[in-house]
Amino acid sequence: MLLTVKLPVPIRSCLVALLPLTALILAAPQARAQSPGATPAPAPVVTRITWLASDHAPQMTGADASGVTGRVTAYLEKQWPGVRHEVVFANAKRSWQMIENGEEVCRANMVRTPDREKAAYFINTQLTPPPGLIVRRDTLKRLPRNAAGEVQLPRLLADPSLRGALIDGRSYGPALDEMLAARSVDSAVTLYSPKDFGARVLQMLNLGRADYSVEMDMALIMAGNPENLVSVPIQGASDLVMAGIACPRTPWGLAAIRGIDKAYGRPEGAANLRQGLMRWLTPETKAHYAARFDAFYRERAKPSRIDP
Structure with a gap:
């Protein structure tokens, strides 16, 4: 049995008076650790990056077999030695879920939006022409189009007689x-x-199992450029789309995106990205957006500002 000890009043008063000072002393180390001038934790060392890709073209070989992603990894293997790059095929929805979950993965050729920036670090790598409506040539006459020949997408979406096929979890740019x-x-x-990358959806169109989809011209080329399919511009969605490389908004993701940007934020990096895009564009598209492309790649040839 514990006995109650009664302290004299003067001693008890002194101890009570010392309680606030004791609390301050105990809290001081924690306050120093949380102060703005505290030494930040060291950045994680990136030794491997798993790249999620769906831009797969079976009919192509080498780096081209995984499209944009293959070209990115081939360049980074030379410019960022000591980092192992692995390509894993995952659809757009699954890829974004993994990035949101903070897994140690990155994805190239991802449309950059303010909402996505809440969960990922980005660097800009491509300023690409917007997606168009992909249809069979024998369906062209049934499309609602304006005087300029552009598809009026809201009217098309409201037409129950025409079947659309889209990719779940994918962003087609803010307007679309x-x-x-x-x-x-x-x-x-x-x-x-x-x-x-959507080749199977395009096969569905070609076989008549769907009537239209929304895709980039590059997807047509990667699918073997089927003769029966054609791309049509969409009214209200003619702005170039910013795309880039995304890594999770974590300390590892910040270290990875900064290493990637260091490799690309130089003239040779910008030139590599430009060559990779131009090979997928028609001469007409290159000429139409020439000034915009020039301005973008001049900026890409310098390091990006990446805030934590």
Whole structure:
């Protein structure tokens, strides 16, 4: 049994008076650790990057077999020695889930949006022409189009007689994303999660299992450029789309994106990215956006500002 000890009043008063001072002494180390001038934790060392890709073209070989991603890893293997690069095929939806979960993965050729920047660090690598509507040539006459020949996408989405096929979890750029999100719940649009860059969706169009999709010209080339399919511009979505490399918004992701940017933020890095894009564009598209491309790659030839 514990006995209660009664301290004399003067001693008890002194101890009570010392309590605030004791609390300050105990809290001092923690306050120093949390102060703005505290030494930050060392950045993680990046030794391996797993690249998530769906831009796969079976009919191509070498780095081209994984499209943009293959070219990125081939360049980084030379410019960032000591880092192992692995390509794993994952669809757009799964890739973004892994980045949101903070897994040690990165993805190239990802459309950059303010919402995505909440979960990922980005560097800009491509200023690309916007996606167009991909249809079979025998469906062209059924499309709602303006005087300039551009497709009026909201009207098309409201037409139940034409079946759309889109990729789940993918961003097509702010303008198109807004149009697609505004479609009615009974719209004749089906979402798919293919493992490739959309080649299987284009095969569905070619076989008549769907009537239209939204894609970039590059996807047509990677799918073997089917003669029966054609790309049509979409009204209200003619702005160039900013795309880049994304890594998770974690200490590892920050270290990875800074290492990647260091490799690309120089003239030879910008030239490599430009060559990689130009090979997928038609002469008409190159000429139309020439001034914009020149300005973008001049800026890309310098290091980016990447805030934690």
